Amino acid sequence: MGVEFEPRIVGFLCNWCSYAGADMAGTSRISYPPNLRVIRVPCSGRVDPILIVKSFQMGADGVLVAGCHPGDCHYAEGNYYARRRFAMLRPFLEYLGIEGDRFRVEWVSASEGRKFSEVVSSFTNQLTELGPRATGAAV
Amino acid sequence: MSQIENVHTKARELLESQAVDCVIGFGKGTTGGSRPLFVYGPEGVEDLIFDETCAHNLAKYLLNRKGKTTAVVLKACDARAVNLLLSEHQIERDKVYMIGVVCPGIKENGEPRDTCLRCGQRTPVSYDYLAGEPEEATVDAELQYKGVAEMEAMSMAERKAFWEAQFDRCIRCYACRQVCPGCYCDECFVERLDPLWVGIRIAPSENEMWNAMRAFHLTGRCIGCDQCERVCPVGIPLSLLNRKLEKEVYETFGYEAGMDPEAAPPFATYKKEESLGFGE
């Protein structure tokens, strides 16, 4: 093959915790692989599942949604609703033929720069191991 | 009196007393089966039939009759659709008169529908008037998620190939959507221009996006009438999608759509302490 596979990851980060956590990783200069493309959202509860499905349709190898830890949502309960939606979406994606491991939901607080970098690293590694999504993949 | 005679009597009474403007029920079709029948006056009441060919879910038609008083003949699954529409504030309870019928199990081409084999309900969960004698069917628990379980047992690659082959046939006629009592958007996401979620191509990628999102929009809302699958002109097993989601919803949240119009649907509520497998 020669060229190593570089997964493309779409990441929806909640503004208050995870986006700030990613900033924290930056300010702390904690490096991680460059495969994630970040879309800032106010809350993980803002992430319409269709955006995730659309990302996969376009060809994303992985989708990450990161929000405040349950109980710490800036909007008190947004991530609780998000959690329910994603809990249904993940098995559904698997059912359609998209490995559940390609869709990650993580809780990263504004102070968890290290955790953020670990999440991106481990997700990138995991997706590299899974390999590219077969073309014509469902959705 | 037989069930259909009771329906006739009740329909006549409702129309004569002008308690309702219209009774939606089943009439005889031209190809040996039945079809939806709209009766606007007592004189048409005798045309109403009910038998094992009455496959349609008439609850869908209530969406076109907002603000008008309507009586509707409902099988068990159809009554759940009414409950769904009630819980989603699409119809008003006092404008709908629910004539429940005890369902014998619907047959297609003489064979029972798979849906009906899976269904333990013969008597509607809700009704204003029940035309038949209540009864319940016993169902083999294994049938409940038959098909879904087989899908789950497949490998990822097999499942992917399976759905690719299925969606490849889709012609995007939207019959599945049009017949579904849970699909009533003014403008379906698939037809929106901005945001353009799905292009207009009738092609694998678009077909898959369409079918996947349509099913997901029914998460916790599908009442299992499987009309989508019944009307699909190219025979895509759509209920496999919906039933997978209903299985997840039931196993995770213990919720079944349309059973109780007062119960909070899964996406309308949450429990702080619930563990759904995301990092906690």
Add this chain to the structure above:
Amino acid sequence: MARIGVFICHCGTNIAGTVDIPTVVEAAQNMPMVVYAVDSKYNCSEPGQAAIRDAILENRLNRVVVAACSPWMHEKTFRKAVASAGLNPYLAEMANIREHNSWVHNDKQAATDKAIEIIKMAVAKVSRHEELFPKALPITKRALVVGGGIAGIQTALDIANAGHPVVLAEREPSIGGRMSQLDKTFPTLDCSSCILTPKMVDVMQHPNIKLMTYTELEQVEGFVGNFKVTLRQKARKVDHAKCTACGLCWQKCPEKVDSEFDLNLGKRTAIYIPFPQAVPPRPVIDTANCRYQKYLDFTAEGREGKAPPKCGICEKICPVGAIDWEETDELITEEFGAIVAATGYKPFEPGGYTELGKGKFADVITGLELERMMSPAGPFNGEVKRPSNGEHPKEVVFITCVGSRDKQRGRTYCSKVCCMYIAKHAIMLKSHDPEVNCYVFNMDVRTVSKDYEEFYEQAQLSGATYIRGKVSKIRQEGDQLIVRGEDTLLGEIIEVPADMVVLAVGMEHSEGAAELAQKLHISYDVNGFFVEAHPKLRPVETRSDGIFLAGACLGPRDIPETVSQGSGAAAKVCGLLSQDFLTTDPLVSVIDKVKCAGCLLCQDICPFSAIDSETLRDGRTVSVVNESICKGCGLCVAACRFGAANLHGFTQEQLLAEVLALWE
């Protein structure tokens, strides 16, 4: 057509050190709708901002992307810069190529490629930006304080003194709260009622304060600056406008019941004021115990058997005819700009500690019961007596942390005040009776405020013996209680014979705290205490704008802290009410009435109850966002299948554009 300008920041070498800026500039120039792309050493510097301003004017730019640091850092800066060129500030977007890129990647090629894509996404997003305008809303300059304890009293007085009208609502017949039950206060040993009563009177007499006792909060609608609150004035059966507080009724009432105020150690009558210094000094009739009311109920229900006596003495004796048997609960709706919850705490109920025998042994009492005993106005006229035999106790054992710091009882927190009130009790008991010996079983002694450690020392000097260890068992031997536990310093089991045992019970959330929180749309923690907006920086605010907190409803507090918080909450309220208009953030949700099918799911899930229903002329009911309440979380957008809800600044179109930009 969008004319987008892209301004790429070197940030010194912070970005330029890792990202090949010329390549990025060139790539940006070729992006769709980009008509201008340029780099700058420091975009955020004054010359950097001026360059943006000039470029907007020269190139007739109508959208701007600043590729630099995190929006957390400079979003406001660049919005201002854009606005200074006459453009709507919300037409700017930041591409974070520093925190999310140059600072976390070392490979120059990868970081450059990533920077280009980040900018591409921002360009795609900004092309869908719209002009947004904040709104101004008038404010109702009036505050509601819920709870008439010392926290609520202080809050109400401070707001009223600043010139704003206040309604102080208290559910008991009198204000005063827990503090009014105390005898003395630590560490100064001031008489509690001596310092509290004047404040209570101030409340009653203040022209800006409307006092509503025996009143509960029923419902809260509206939002910051414009709350509509329904209060339930419970039926008092006494016309307070007529009553002169002569006291004849409560002196003559024949029905004696346990006094809640005295923790059932004393009696009160069925028509009563809870304590002599009650404010307002007007009685209410306890209808559950009133003889005449029982008679009325009996006849009204037409029950059989012997009717209760037809009493009505109060009515006969009242010189002004203030007794009103017809009076019922009344719902009063008022408008407020701000609400303060100061609903306090209740003492922990120690019955679950079977080994301590509260309820089984009469001489095991709680600290608050001891307060009532020691109070000169209390049921025992200030004499401390053993409930079992009425004798003065000589050996008194105190037990700390009852219902505090105990996971087994689900009470993990320290109640903060118990150590100090035990010290106070020990000192006071000794001063009541020099022969008393006090023993304090404790885990730690916590003396964390001004003069507290000295006060603890004073208690020790007064003769109290502190034993380190938790009590494992109390048993009765003769007429004494044997208190057993390990003295952990000796490492020996120790047994102390006692005439009386005082349990230093902790603080619990007040009755109905969760219900109140739900009405106010504020959060409460696992212990039932209300949650502040930020534990350090916003200690008296909540996440619901316009709703503030003070005192022990937030968690265990002593009086000084409670009073400070009352003043703090009052300052926050005054700050709010001093404005004429509220400016709202335009990054809020909006619901398309045509697309909305009226399923109302968004209303169920909106954490701020910011979505109302509206019935249109065609008869359809749809959801409408109240922009003043909406906080812009976007939950409604993700929940809306119809595509009716959208969130300014993070629209579906914008987020989709960002996704698609990656595959352009």
Add this chain to the structure above:
Amino acid sequence: MVNEVLSPYREAVDAVIEAGGEALRQCYQCGLCTGTCPWNYLKKFSSRSLIHQAQLGTADFESEETWTCVTCRACVARCPREVAIIDIMKALRSIIAEMGAGYMPESLRVTLKNIAGAGNPLGEPAENRHQWAGDRKYPEQSELLYVPCCVSAYDPVARRIAQATAAVLDQVGVPFGVANEPERCCGESVRKAGNESLFAALAQHNIETFSRQGAGRLLTSSPHCYHTFLNEYPDLGGRFDVLHYTQYLAGLLREGKLKFGKELNIKVTYHDPCYLGRHNGVYDDPRELLRGIPGIELVEMDDYGPDSICCGGGGGRIWQENVKGERLSDLRLDQALATGADVLAVACPYCLLNFEDGVLTTSASIQVKDITELVREAL
């Protein structure tokens, strides 16, 4: 004489934590455990000090105290920091047991050797396991499997329990099998004595045996077996429906399948076994069963239910000698005598043995009976 100075010994702390005693970090030394511990009515035993020594790594592995705890769980139930004190005790013991360093009571050492060798604490030949049943042969294959516990299978006194239980089951007419020769000690006291590897081997063996016998439900006489099968075997893959016989019989009583024919006319007090009560919250079923026997007046002791005092047999103590005057069973017997009861009812073979001993040595005028014996008498 040079004064010995203590200094914290990190490696020893780590060893305890490694052995499962991580809970010690939570302890804030309030001493409630010591005060609660029944030993302190008889002798000095400060569990708090022991934990503190473990916190500092200065635990004395040569001390007898390591083996004192009866794992009765009274302290754990009250500990305000929810410290798993039993785990700490277990961890200390396992350092000794697994590493062979430090003091272990000789009698316990012998018992463990017996269990390791013969599969039962008494060191009896495995083939004698079924002797309690006399000539009666019970099927080995059964969905419902009665597991009598080594003590009631081998001990000449405790055999009463197994015999009575089997007789009751027979009379009710429930089809059941008996765990026979291949069965070994459940391993509960082995684990509490710190020997994890021996426990694992026993558990593995028993899980295989029960599975081979087709068991779906296990019926135990000993709360110790009950606790182990219920709470510890699942982690090793042994998932059975586990019932103490008092639960099972109470169930039969509720269903009307257990019927009594005789009135006993006695006053009974019931001693809660720690492993049935505090460890597993079973307080009501035994009492329901006793109250269901015609003619029994049930009276409670001063401390009962969650406050009940241990007989002294838990945590491997049953295999160790207690000098007179230091027996928890005697303390408990006094409480029982104070109620004026004719019979002290128990539901655990260890309790039975300890109280029988106590009655013998103190000539207390009370009979000790297992509940199952009373049930049999009343049938």
Add this chain to the structure above:
Amino acid sequence: MSKFISRKDLLSWLEGVSSEKDLVAPVQVEGRLLFRRTGDVSEIVLDYTNTDLSPREFFFPATETLFTVDKSNGRAELEPTRVERDTVIFGMRPCDAKGMAALALPYLQDPADSLFAQHRERTAIVGLSCLKACPECFCTSMGTGPDDAANVDILLTEAADGYMVEVMTDKGKALMPDSLLSEAKADKPAPAQVPLVPAEGISARLREAFDDIYWSRLADRCLHCNVCSYVCPTCYCFDIRDYSEKGGAVRVRTWESCQSPGFTKAAGGHNPRADKGTRLRQRFAHKLLYYPEEFGTSHCTGCGRCVKACPVNIDIREIIGDVQKLGKAN
């Protein structure tokens, strides 16, 4: 006497065709019978009444890129799509063949649609006459018939052990040279008996019944899915959109239907056929009135697919009957 080809020879002929051209034939797909490109002659179904979808997708594909825009050279260049391969559709029923002809009339009217013209040009139709009618058929009432050879290049009629062959066009002749054929030994079997529908004068009746409440009552039942249009061999409505993709742009044409609510929605929001009754009427008026008026032939071929596929049994045969009565009543 007619020509004849044995079944065996036919299959080997098909084998030969499929090696050179795209062979399209009825194939069983998950319980449905569909025209599919196939290289495997053995999977071709020969014994059937009709396919579930019409063969129109091989002339008017569900989705087709009309042209792509290439911007790589710094200026936009339009690249039209070309039909590169010859196609042979085997097994088309006369009703569908008539349908393909009906489809061609509007598409080839000046100015002709070049893509359609290419499809048409490069496609040969091998028809198969019907010996058995399906219950929904009414072709004879719509200007064609079970053995109508007018619109095919070759017409086959099943006979013992083989097929009677009628080669109708030069294209047909080139495809199936005489050398493959023998003289038939028997007469051509009788075609299927197809029930009649009273279609005489229906155009005029429809015009008279234009404003009747009949349509809105019929629409009560109609779900307004696109099934009828999409199974129909002659419906030719489409939608066109441009998409920018991967640096370039494409213009895409797909099937659309007069039944979908947005079909006639104009910019600005006005929709002349906003209600379901007028949309439903449009379909039947187009089939039986507007098209016949413009092109002089029926736009319905009586294949019966819409009758079979309609989820709520909206039956054009019944409507023809009803409208005849309505027209007269007025």
